[in-house]
Amino acid sequence: MTFRGGIEKPENLARTGGNGGKIAAGGGIGTLLLVGLFLLMGGDPAQLGGLVGGEQQPQSQNSSGTLEHCQTSDDANKYADCRVEFTALSLNQVWSTQLPDQANLNYTKPGLTVFNSSTSTGCGTASSATGPFYCPVDHTAYFDVSFFDQLQKYGGENTPFAQEYIVAHEFGHHIQSIEGTLGLSDYNDPGPNSNAVKIELQADCYAGVWGHFADKGEDAFLEPITEQQVQNAIDAARAVGDDNIQSKAGRNVNPESFTHGSSQQRQEAFLSGYRSGKMASCDYLQRGVYS
Numbered sequence: 001m002t003f004r005g006g007i008e009k010p011e012n013l014a015r016t017g018g019n020g021g022k023i024a025a026g027g028g029i030g031t032l033l034l035v036g037l038f039l040l041m042g043g044d045p046a047q048l049g050g051l052v053g054g055e056q057q058p059q060s061q062n063s064s065g066t067l068e069h070c071q072t073s074d075d076a077n078k079y080a081d082c083r084v085e086f087t088a089l090s091l092n093q094v095w096s097t098q099l100p101d102q103a104n105l106n107y108t109k110p111g112l113t114v115f116n117s118s119t120s121t122g123c124g125t126a127s128s129a130t131g132p133f134y135c136p137v138d139h140t141a142y143f144d145v146s147f148f149d150q151l152q153k154y155g156g157e158n159t160p161f162a163q164e165y166i167v168a169h170e171f172g173h174h175i176q177s178i179e180g181t182l183g184l185s186d187y188n189d190p191g192p193n194s195n196a197v198k199i200e201l202q203a204d205c206y207a208g209v210w211g212h213f214a215d216k217g218e219d220a221f222l223e224p225i226t227e228q229q230v231q232n233a234i235d236a237a238r239a240v241g242d243d244n245i246q247s248k249a250g251r252n253v254n255p256e257s258f259t260h261g262s263s264q265q266r267q268e269a270f271l272s273g274y275r276s277g278k279m280a281s282c283d284y285l286q287r288g289v290y291s
């Protein structure tokens, strides 16, 4: 259990996606799409075969439904899709205070879509194989909750707080979008000191900043975060490190191809934000603009 009991959902935040599993044929993954897509995991773009080119589905198939079975925080403690929605509620609460306070910027909520099998997005059609991602074109974070099961494949554990870390990472990209820095990332120009890695580590660190505040205050959504939960998030951050993904895929670890940072870097980034609560501790781009 991570959410405090008995909190009613104040608004329907999540939209359900999915277009019956129909993925536009052809296209294959293009680097153009990767440029505009911010993922939780790096790895070989060829493995992201689910993201296929261009063809947009009608919007009505994409953004109609809400998560009817997610009404209270007790549902969020039970169901992964409700957990995504309640984590987003908590993220909106934390960032609407912290972003003005620490970066002197107004916070606007991102869109949130929870989908099955495939969905159309402002960045093209996504499938479950894409993993969680943020599309800067429509300012929306996309989650197929079946992805969470894959954490185990990479040596992580599919725990509630690990899932919440993943949601918070994608919201980190939304913060970067508001900051105007997200476009500095270029997955086509990878490497250990690349902007791609800096942007991804910053998103991990921003996830930690959220965690720092998420259990504080009278209207906090989360129960006090335990050491065990922090460890769950660290384990997830380690699982999605570039070196871990490469070696689990049976490839040599090649830092020159890193887009998201090593397991070590990703867990340190999360922890640094979590311990301090300071965006300044996430300033991998060395902008020096945070209070």
Ligand SMILES: [Zn+2]
Pocket (backbone or CB within 6 Å): 038, 039, 040, 041, 169, 170, 173, 200, 203
């Ligand atoms: Zn990311």
